Amino acid sequence: MGANDIDLILQQTVNAVALGGTYALLALGLAVVFSIMGLINFAHGELMTIAGYVLMYCGIAGVPFVLGVPLAVASAMLAAMAMERVAFRPVRNASGATLLVTSFAVAMILQVLFQNLISPRSQPVIVPDLLGHSITIGGLVIGVNKLFAIAATLVMLVALETFMTRQKHGIAMRAAAEDFAIARLMGIRANTVIAAAFALSGLLAGVAAVLWVSQRASVDPLMGFTPVLKAFIAAILGGLGSLRGAVAGGFVLGFIEVLLAAFLPSDWQEFREPIGLSLVVLMLVLRPNGLIPAATLQAQKA
Amino acid sequence: MASLLALENFKVRYGAVEAVRGINLDIRKGEVVALLGANGAGKSSTMNGIAGLEPVAEGRVLFDGQDITDLPPEEIPVSGLTLSPEGRRVFSTLTVEDNLRMGAYGVRDGAVIDAARKRVFSLFPILAKRQGQYAGTLSGGQQQMLAIGRALMCNPRLLLLDEPSLGLAPLIVEQVFGLIATLRDQGVTIFLVEQNVAGALTIADRAYLMSSGQITRHVTADEMRTSGSMVESYLGSQ
Ligand SMILES: Nc1ncnc2c1ncn2[C@@H]1O[C@H](COP(=O)(O)OP(=O)(O)OP(=O)(O)O)[C@@H](O)[C@H]1O
Ligand SMILES: [Mg+2]
Numbered sequence: 001m002g003a004n005d006i007d008l009i010l011q012q013t014v015n016a017v018a019l020g021g022t023y024a025l026l027a028l029g030l031a032v033v034f035s036i037m038g039l040i041n042f043a044h045g046e047l048m049t050i051a052g053y054v055l056m057y058c059g060i061a062g063v064p065f066v067l068g069v070p071l072a073v074a075s076a077m078l079a080a081m082a083m084e085r086v087a088f089r090p091v092r093n094a095s096g097a098t099l100l101v102t103s104f105a106v107a108m109i110l111q112v113l114f115q116n117l118i119s120p121r122s123q124p125v126i127v128p129d130l131l132g133h134s135i136t137i138g139g140l141v142i143g144v145n146k147l148f149a150i151a152a153t154l155v156m157l158v159a160l161e162t163f164m165t166r167q168k169h170g171i172a173m174r175a176a177a178e179d180f181a182i183a184r185l186m187g188i189r190a191n192t193v194i195a196a197a198f199a200l201s202g203l204l205a206g207v208a209a210v211l212w213v214s215q216r217a218s219v220d221p222l223m224g225f226t227p228v229l230k231a232f233i234a235a236i237l238g239g240l241g242s243l244r245g246a247v248a249g250g251f252v253l254g255f256i257e258v259l260l261a262a263f264l265p266s267d268w269q270e271f272r273e274p275i276g277l278s279l280v281v282l283m284l285v286l287r288p289n290g291l292i293p294a295a296t297l298q299a300q301k302a
Numbered sequence: 303m304a305s306l307l308a309l310e311n312f313k314v315r316y317g318a319v320e321a322v323r324g325i326n327l328d329i330r331k332g333e334v335v336a337l338l339g340a341n342g343a344g345k346s347s348t349m350n351g352i353a354g355l356e357p358v359a360e361g362r363v364l365f366d367g368q369d370i371t372d373l374p375p376e377e378i379p380v381s382g383l384t385l386s387p388e389g390r391r392v393f394s395t396l397t398v399e400d401n402l403r404m405g406a407y408g409v410r411d412g413a414v415i416d417a418a419r420k421r422v423f424s425l426f427p428i429l430a431k432r433q434g435q436y437a438g439t440l441s442g443g444q445q446q447m448l449a450i451g452r453a454l455m456c457n458p459r460l461l462l463l464d465e466p467s468l469g470l471a472p473l474i475v476e477q478v479f480g481l482i483a484t485l486r487d488q489g490v491t492i493f494l495v496e497q498n499v500a501g502a503l504t505i506a507d508r509a510y511l512m513s514s515g516q517i518t519r520h521v522t523a524d525e526m527r528t529s530g531s532m533v534e535s536y537l538g539s540q
Contacts, residue, residue: 095352168403171400171403174395175393176396178395184374185353185387186404186407186456187377187379187380187456188407189376203421295395
């Protein structure tokens with residue numbers, strides 16, 4: 001293997017970690033909510049889109065990017081909590097199917113609102129020039145936006161791990177995910193835990209949106225759809241409801257996509273997505289409960 | 303002595319099934335009261351209804367004179383009543399330490415939490431040794447101790463114990479009954495469901511016998527002293 005090959009592999013690894021990290025954050029957001037209330041929130045993508053539009057408006061209003069980012073993330077958190085309060089709380093104890101349909105409805109309503117109130121077309125977002133630059137390390141050329149994505153993902157994962165294992169409220173969320181009724185018996189408030197799960201998922205979607213927009217410098221009404229579909233696949237691949245699984249699934253999916261794009265012969269490239277999905281299905285055949293199954297699932301199987 | 307817990311015409315239903323059919327009972331401060339009966343009699347339903355795990359279909363639950371019938375489960379431990387549920391139900395993906403921390407979730411004062419933890423560790427030294435271990439990796443007996451310890455973390459005035467000796471080795475069962483006596487001496491009032499009738503009768507001040515969702519007999523303290531074996535044969539004959 002020549003120096004060029006090693007450079008290429010390193011280059012693609014950086015790309016895969018950057019993309020996989022974004023999937024991981026999104027999958028984690030889906031998993032946090034699913035683990036607490038059994039809801040697969042398809043409107044998670046619209047939280048991303050909301051954050052994307054806030055970044056866009058901040059750019060138009062001349063708000064500096066460093067201020068626009070926290071505003072965008074906060075708006076996704078608030079939107080997530082509002083979504084829970086308005087749409088999901090009334091159907092909280094309904095079946096999984098009802099919850100799923102509700103989340104589809106929320107997603108579609110928001111998409112229509114974006115199309116009619118903002119624009120059906122893709123809108124440019126002003127991102128700092130710095131994000132478009134790249135730096136050279138040895139033979140490696142790495143986009144600043146990729147480094148930014150990797151750093152942001154790392155910070156988020158470490159912060160979340162600390163919150164979930166050290167903080168009283170994070171531990172309470174894990175307790176509620178395992179046995180909601182008993183968690184309430186301990187004095188853990190159902191409404192608080194669920195609102196916190198949504199806030200956390202909004203935070204993760206907001207950060208993912210900033211990373212997504214930083215790579216593309218545009219936002220459209222359906223922006224959140226594809227990445228969240230990928231994140232959903234990642235969450236299932238990792239083991240639905242398992243937080244560590246969601247992270248693992250996100251990175252594995254990122255690697256599959258980037259490596260296929262880089263190394264699949266060019267006349268195979270149009271089959272990249274189905275090949276990638278087939279690999280996911282194959283992994284699920286081998287590990288039906290996912291890479292790192294959720295504990296509650298293990299308990300049921302035991 | 304004043305009544306700490308009173309059930310009035312208390313009913314629990316699962317759909318059309320009436321598991322508890324309008325029972326009345328009364329527990330006074332400092333007592334250990336046993337609730338005994340065959341499988342499916344409605345003992346756990348009674349316990350779960352009191353603690354808020356199941357909704358009370360009809361009737362009232364009075365705790366220390368306060369009506370807690372319709373309180374959501376998360377409000378009940380704050381008022382001083384908690385349940386160690388049937389089947390232990392410790393948080394298996396949390397460490398021993400974090401399970402105890404969750405037991406004290408409603409307690410604000412750090413010093414009170416530390417004191418409660420100290421008490422639990424002195425009652426169950428094994429838990430102190432296993433602090434960092436995931437609860438799911440503990441033995442059945444240790445999980446039972448953790449379930450009781452977790453319930454004690456909120457310093458309850460009334461502790462409901464649903465089959466604390468279930469599935470435990472005889473030596474551990476003895477320890478659990480010893481513990482109940484210790485807790486009583488520390489001023490905790492205890493309402494206890496047990497399959498182990500002989501064991502329960504050695505520590506209980508009084509007992510209610512339950513069958514098909516109804517209280518069929520009340521065994522007073524005097525009767526307990528004179529004719530404990532009567533209860534066993536009564537339950538055995540059902
Ligand atoms: N979640 C539930 N849904 C429907 N029926 C239930 C449920 N839980 C209990 N029951 C029924 O209610 C009745 C009382 O059950 P309960 O668990 O209270 O009895 P128990 O006295 O605790 O029995 P055991 O000694 O087996 O623990 C039984 O007929 C049982 O089948
Ligand atoms: Mg029972």
